[in-house]
Amino acid sequence: MAFSSYIELSPFTIKVETNCSLVKKNLTSIYQDALINKPDVVDYHVSINSVSGLRSYLKPQIVFQADKAEPFKPLPYAHGFAMLEWGLNWLISSNELTYVIIHSAVLAKGDKAILFPAPPGSGKSTLTAYLAAHGWRLLSDEMALILPNTNLVVPSVRPICLKNKSIELAKQWYSEEHFSTVAPNTHKGDVVHLRPPTSSWVNRKVPAEIKGIIFPTYSANSETEIYQLNHTQSFMEFAKNAFNYGVIGEKGFNTLVNIIEQSTCLEVKYSDLEDLRAFLEEEIL
Amino acid sequence: MTVKNNLDSAKLLTLINAPATCLSLTLKEWECLILILRASKLLATFASKIQQSNVFEDTPDYAQRHLTNALILAEKQHKQLFYEAKELTRVIEKVTPKAIFLKGAAYTLASNNTSLGRIYSDIDLLVAKEAIAPTEKLLCVLGWLPEKVDDYDDKYYREWAHEIPPMQNASRGTVLDLHHNLVPPVSGKAPDIRLFTKGCIETECSGYILRPAAMTLHSAIHLFINEDFNNAFRDILDLHNLFSEFNNDDFWKDILDLASATDFELELFLATRYSYMMFATSIPVWVVEILDKKFNSKFKIKYWDFVFKRALLPHHELLQEPQQSIAISLAYIRGHILKMPPKLLLKHTSHKLWKGLVESILGKSYFLKEDNKKG
Numbered sequence: 001m002a003f004s005s006y007i008e009l010s011p012f013t014i015k016v017e018t019n020c021s022l023v024k025k026n027l028t029s030i031y032q033d034a035l036i037n038k039p040d041v042v043d044y045h046v047s048i049n050s051v052s053g054l055r056s057y058l059k060p061q062i063v064f065q066a067d068k069a070e071p072f073k074p075l076p077y078a079h080g081f082a083m084l085e086w087g088l089n090w091l092i093s094s095n096e097l098t099y100v101i102i103h104s105a106v107l108a109k110g111d112k113a114i115l116f117p118a119p120p121g122s123g124k125s126t127l128t129a130y131l132a133a134h135g136w137r138l139l140s141d142e143m144a145l146i147l148p149n150t151n152l153v154v155p156s157v158r159p160i161c162l163k164n165k166s167i168e169l170a171k172q173w174y175s176e177e178h179f180s181t182v183a184p185n186t187h188k189g190d191v192v193h194l195r196p197p198t199s200s201w202v203n204r205k206v207p208a209e210i211k212g213i214i215f216p217t218y219s220a221n222s223e224t225e226i227y228q229l230n231h232t233q234s235f236m237e238f239a240k241n242a243f244n245y246g247v248i249g250e251k252g253f254n255t256l257v258n259i260i261e262q263s264t265c266l267e268v269k270y271s272d273l274e275d276l277r278a279f280l281e282e283e284i285l
Numbered sequence: 286m287t288v289k290n291n292l293d294s295a296k297l298l299t300l301i302n303a304p305a306t307c308l309s310l311t312l313k314e315w316e317c318l319i320l321i322l323r324a325s326k327l328l329a330t331f332a333s334k335i336q337q338s339n340v341f342e343d344t345p346d347y348a349q350r351h352l353t354n355a356l357i358l359a360e361k362q363h364k365q366l367f368y369e370a371k372e373l374t375r376v377i378e379k380v381t382p383k384a385i386f387l388k389g390a391a392y393t394l395a396s397n398n399t400s401l402g403r404i405y406s407d408i409d410l411l412v413a414k415e416a417i418a419p420t421e422k423l424l425c426v427l428g429w430l431p432e433k434v435d436d437y438d439d440k441y442y443r444e445w446a447h448e449i450p451p452m453q454n455a456s457r458g459t460v461l462d463l464h465h466n467l468v469p470p471v472s473g474k475a476p477d478i479r480l481f482t483k484g485c486i487e488t489e490c491s492g493y494i495l496r497p498a499a500m501t502l503h504s505a506i507h508l509f510i511n512e513d514f515n516n517a518f519r520d521i522l523d524l525h526n527l528f529s530e531f532n533n534d535d536f537w538k539d540i541l542d543l544a545s546a547t548d549f550e551l552e553l554f555l556a557t558r559y560s561y562m563m564f565a566t567s568i569p570v571w572v573v574e575i576l577d578k579k580f581n582s583k584f585k586i587k588y589w590d591f592v593f594k595r596a597l598l599p600h601h602e603l604l605q606e607p608q609q610s611i612a613i614s615l616a617y618i619r620g621h622i623l624k625m626p627p628k629l630l631l632k633h634t635s636h637k638l639w640k641g642l643v644e645s646i647l648g649k650s651y652f653l654k655e656d657n658k659k660g
Binding site: 042 | 316357361601
């Protein structure tokens with residue numbers, strides 16, 4: 001039986017439909033603050049449904065659709081909620097071209113934000129989960145939505161995607177009801193989505209000014225090492241992580257350049273989260 | 286009072302023909318319109334029309350956001366296409382000196398009105414049949430990789446179809462469809478392609494496009510000899526734009542002659558009929574008279590009207606159009622029959638059914654070669 005729901009995913013509103021009880025369960029627990037009654041208007045309709053037919057009795061599969069578009073191959077049933085999240089990432093980054101979108105985590109204290117662009121495996125999600133649980137607010141786990149020609153980032157508060165070891169670590173900082181069911185053996189390993197603290201959600205419409213761009217790399221047992229990047233290096237690293245930079249052309253270029261010129265850009269190697277947090281609060285913000 | 290949560294087809298057509306009427310839409314109707322147009326690949330086209338009608342600023346913020354997003358993407362693709370066309374023409378010149386761009390790419394290279402707000406999923410190129418193999422080889426070497434298809438589909442493409450499996454540029458992601466004809470040879474309807482390529486025009490990027498009559502007739506053939514009506518609404522709107530842009534006696538004479546010489550008069554008749562019905566296209570009376578004389582079976586016309594007045598509209602759950610599903614199924618069957626002789630169609634359909642059954646049990650990736658299977 002199809003379940004449909006409206007999510008206020010500020011700055012967007014999404015309608016989600018699903019016939020998977022697993023997805024419904026995770027939707028209602030992880031997005032509880034964001035579920036709303038039928039709004040005046042909706043930006044996107046998505047669905048995440050199990051593939052019908054004989055297959056559904058043997059190895060059920062699910063499909064993500066944004067209206068008629070089906071960007072991914074079907075995935076196993078247990079990956080349902082993760083697929084919804086990845087689908088939403090795809091939807092926003094391929095359609096929302098009035099923002100300059102950078103692949104990075106964004107967290108802020110008050111209205112001062114730091115961007116953490118990082119490739120998978122760098123420990124970014126663990127850092128994100130840690131900071132969000134220790135006085136920082138989450139603006140996004142995955143995508144920085146930057147207003148063009150400014151250094152302002154608009155929050156798009158959504159669950160934090162945790163993989164493998166970081167799931168265990170996050171259990172030290174978050175109680176159980178914050179965690180979605182596990183999607184085992186995805187292409188990223190075991191994946192769980194973590195509901196950010198209510199304080200992040202409450203400030204979902206408050207933009208923040210970018211003060212720093214930090215490229216973090218977790219390295220077990222290392223001291224906290226900090227490398228200053230010059231503007232060119234910063235730009236190259238930054239642009240590598242830009243989702244839609246190629247599409248929006250000159251405006252995107254100018255925006256990135258201005259941000260780099262106004263922010264502190266560093267590469268940081270660390271193993272101690274608390275140490276890194278203190279450094280960021282004292283030196284960058 | 287229940288809020289209406291869909292859009293009826295009459296209203297959709299009014300909006301396309303008179304974009305300024307969008308100012309009377311409720312937010313809910315805007316939502317339906319935007320979703321339907323996005324799915325039909327016409328959101329940017331509609332946004333262009335709104336701009337041309339000078340009412341863009343008066344539309345609600347919600348609409349402006351989505352229309353702007355669509356315009357940005359279309360603008361980027363537009364620029365990208367010129368680059369791709371120039372590159373392609375240059376790299377394959379030695380093996381294919383006169384490669385002709387088709388459909389969307391051609392409209393853009395010609396700077397037709399049809400190109401406004403257009404988005405592309407791939408680039409279509411027409412080359413001589415004997416040039417297909419060397420061109421494909423050369424493109425592979427240059428980083429255009431063929432899409433992975435199973436052995437049956439590969440055979441289908443190479444023996445029966447008028448095009449080879451799509452090729453994708455490994456670094457840019459652009460998809461290229463190489464054609465050697467406009468209609469699958471196996472259908473028995475494939476024309477002498479020289480009748481179409483005669484008088485092809487060189488564009489600024491040095492690639493070629495078909496002359497107006499050939500370009501337009503091809504568009505009609507592409508729409509009406511096809512089982513896939515997913516892009517039908519955009520295709521019939523293209524035809525309206527092409528007919529309007531080229532509307533002069535020389536053009537009409539040329540297209541009527543070409544249609545007669547290649548046996549595609551029915552497709553021209555259907556294209557003009559439905560373009561007029563949906564968009565009030567200006568078609569000279571003498572042209573209509575000639576075509577009406579050739580296709581005057583009242584019964585057939587009634588049947589075609591039933592099918593195409595519905596199948597040519599967008600297929601979307603938010604668009605209200607009674608009996609559309611039946612019409613689409615009939616159009617689908619008709620398209621299949623036209624593209625393939627019945628005996629072969631039976632064999633092909635059985636294979637597809639069998640494949641569908643296996644996939645429904647063992648998974649969609651079952652038929653792909655081992656290295657292409659994921660998760």
